[in-house]
Amino acid sequence: MRSRLPVLRERKRYIAFEAEAEGPVISRDLISEFHSAYVSLFGDVGVSVNRAKLISLQGRFGILMCWDGHVEETRAALATIYAVSGTRVAIRVLGVSGTVKAATEKYIPKLSQVSAVEERRIELEEISGWIARSRGLEIDVSRKDRINGSDTRYLGLTCFDLDGGCDDADGTSDGL
Amino acid sequence: MSYYECVHALPEGSSSASRMALVARRLGYQGIIVANCSDSGNIFNFEAARKVRDIEVVRGADVLARDRKGLHNRVTSLRRRVPFLAVQGVSDMIVRAACEDPNVDVLIQHPEGRGNLGIAAARSAKQNQVAWGFDLSPMIRLRGGQRSRWMSIFRRNLVLARKFRIPMMITARPMSHLDLRAPREMIALAGLAGMEMAEARAALEYPGRLLELNRRTWVSPGVELI
Structure with missing residues (x-):
């Protein structure tokens, strides 16, 4: 043909x-x-x-x-x-x-940071839970109770929310 | 081009304002407006979001009221505190009241199509410079008949907004960073719903222009205190 x-x-x-x-x-x-x-x-x-x-x-x-x-x-x-x-x-x-x-x-980036699992618990005034994974400045926190108003499993936080973040961070998703 | 998105952060949503800011910056937004409902409590760690560089993070308010009096009280009390004030059009009465109130910046169309945006409301909105906000989240979430019904309401409101030259705004009303969509995707979605590309761009830029105007001091309509 x-x-x-x-x-x-x-x-x-x-x-x-x-x-x-x-x-x-x-x-x-x-x-x-x-x-x-x-x-x-x-x-x-x-x-x-x-x-x-x-x-x-x-x-x-x-x-x-x-x-x-x-x-x-x-x-x-x-x-x-x-x-x-x-x-x-x-x-x-x-x-x-x-x-x-x-x-x-x-x-497509040649290198991308693998999500790190840290066995760390967060206890803040308003929220508490375990860090499910982190990538660069972004942190996902799992909570036992269901999150109001959204159907996500994790709470989306950043380093800035926990300890004030780092001043030289550029905030890219990969943190490279 | 400075695109802005109107977001709902913790505790109303499931992502903090700083997470929203990080993701929004990556997607190409120049700013976000954290507009939680006025009665949902304080925004979680709002100051942390200001540490995210190269993106403007502004505090706004989204008013959810049941009656005319409640709406007026909340709008009056919030107006001096926030540079961006949106009202959810949950019923015909609230739609009319919001369009007749010059303190309201944006009237957001209800995702389920409640609150009819009629000719009288359009005329009042034009007179009082109240923009109409089109919530595109049903375009993302709904499927089949529900979405087509929503799209027909969207088109009807769009025709009215064009006819009366009412400023428009589009938002996905993200409750989480996973609900955020990039500006080009928002334009593509708005295009499918019936908006022209230039209109969709202007609608994404509108909150930025509004913030700029609201930060200036106006003595009376058209008179600015320099």
Whole structure:
């Protein structure tokens, strides 16, 4: 079978993203959730026009392919994902590129700090609980009682809340 | 371009103001307004959020009132204390009262579509410079019929806001740092709901412009004390 002429081929765009979640995210669940969100927003016709697919998901960073001209739609569909198999998640688009290589080199960090688990208890005037994990300046604290007004498992705090923080910290997510 | 987001921090939400500020800065916001409901208690460690560099953290208030008198009392008492005052449009009566009160900065559309934003409310909002805030959280949370119903209400209110040239604001009303969405994602979501890109950008920039105006001292409408 003869291949399609290059001029007739549709161009692709690769969206590098970060899945900020309360727990580990499996790629199968994520793509299923994305597909469900996309169908809910644009219907079957929309899905047929833009056949987005997950290229890779390593840790919390991933790359998603979509057709050129449908980047904003894909971005909107990613923004409507708020939970993956019951775990709260937020998909942050890091950037859009024309090739997988460029997307990886530009937007996916080579080093990322692994969440450290510290067996430390926090006792403040208003809140108390165990540190579930920390990343850079960000600290997630688990509480036994349910948090009012939100469906998250952890309280989101920072070093600034606990001990005043560090003056030279730049506050990047990786703390590198 | 200076984009601002209106957030709900601990104890009303599940993230502290400083966590919200850190994440918002990473997403590309120039500032956040911590607008907890006036009766939900003190904001947890608000001063810590001011230590986060390169982002402005402002204290605001979100008024949830049941009747006209209660709304008036709360708005009057909070006006001098905070540079940003939003009211949740939970009923028709509150919507009308908020639109008729020049002390109110933004009237936020109820996520369930309660509180009808009619022509009379639009006219009052225009006269009293009350902006309409569009809460995009149902766009993220709801699915299917509920979301389409919400979108039709959104479009109807948008037509009114355009007709009467009422300033608009969009927010995701985040209760946690995981609810925050980047400005480009907010613009994309607002675009799906019916807003034009320029309108969505202006709506994200509106709180910043409002803060700048409210920090100046106005003797009477149009007269500033320098």
